[in-house]
């Protein structure tokens with residue numbers, strides 16, 4: 608813990624010593640030990656731990672062992688518990704925690720973090736929406752018009768790391784090469800109840816993904832968790848690195864998910880210099896706008912008009928629209944306003960049930 612306090616004020620040292628030398632070695636060793644398992648070892652440990660603690664507590668109660676406790680035995684138990692917690696914190700910091708103190712991603716990418724004008728952000732939002740609509744064209748979908756991953760969720764997770772191997776990303780960010788894929792979690796319904804889309808566990812270096820997410824959200828969520836796995840600890844930076852990985856990914860479904868999902872994501876401040884987050888790391892260019900379907904084109908045109916109208920309004924509370932996949936165009940005005948106001952967006956998802964709030968990632 609003292610080491611973290613010292614590291615907090617030394618981002619360059621942490622970047623050069625820990626993030627680029629120590630962490631990659633630890634991550635490769637741990638992920639090689641756990642990555643081959645077809646299930647989440649961290650989830651198994653959590654389940655076993657909860658059962659063990661419950662069983663121990665029940666045994667104490669049923670056998671009335673607490674009556675035999677003395678002040679010395681309680682103090683000894685508290686000391687052992689404190690030592691176990693301290694050991695867990697030390698292991699957490701060594702395995703991953705110092706990444707919180709590394710240099711910011713914006714500094715690694717040499718971005719100028721001066722706030723961008725609201726108009727630039729609105730234009731960027733509209734551009735990303737148009738790109739998402741273009742990328743969506745031709746992707747497989749079910750009878751209800753909802754995007755489906757051709758190789759299923761597990762297949763998509765197996766392809767997730769390809770974005771992190773793309774030269775566009777590797778040449779710009781220090782991304783350790785790791786082979787462990789993200790894993791689906793058995794307790795996904797519980798994660799959904801808690802509003803969690805994915806979670807990275809440093810002790811096992813496992814990127815866990817909620818299996819109940821809609822197909823279109825799986826690629827970006829897995830890229831987000833893989834960003835954590837590669838040492839980008841801060842949430843908003845994992846979002847941005849995940850976005851870059853999706854845009855650099857060779858597969859179109861990842862490019863679409865990475866472009867569509869950020870409309871509901873809080874990112875770091877945008878670079879003023881370019882007014883766009885890609886800054887040369889955009890990966891394959893999306894198809895030109897002329898391939899956008901007439902339906903999507905009408906949606907974008909209509910919502911751009913609404914966006915213009917909304918710029919003159921002072922309100923930042925925009926009611927969430929309802930719709931299905933073409934809502935990626937129809938949410939333009941709402942998304943733009945939310946973006947400009949810095950508010951936290953609710954989301955519109957692809958799905959026959961219309962809207963729901965998006966799950967968080969951790």
Ligand SMILES: [Zn+2]
Pocket residue numbers: 831832835842845968969
């Ligand atoms: Zn996260």
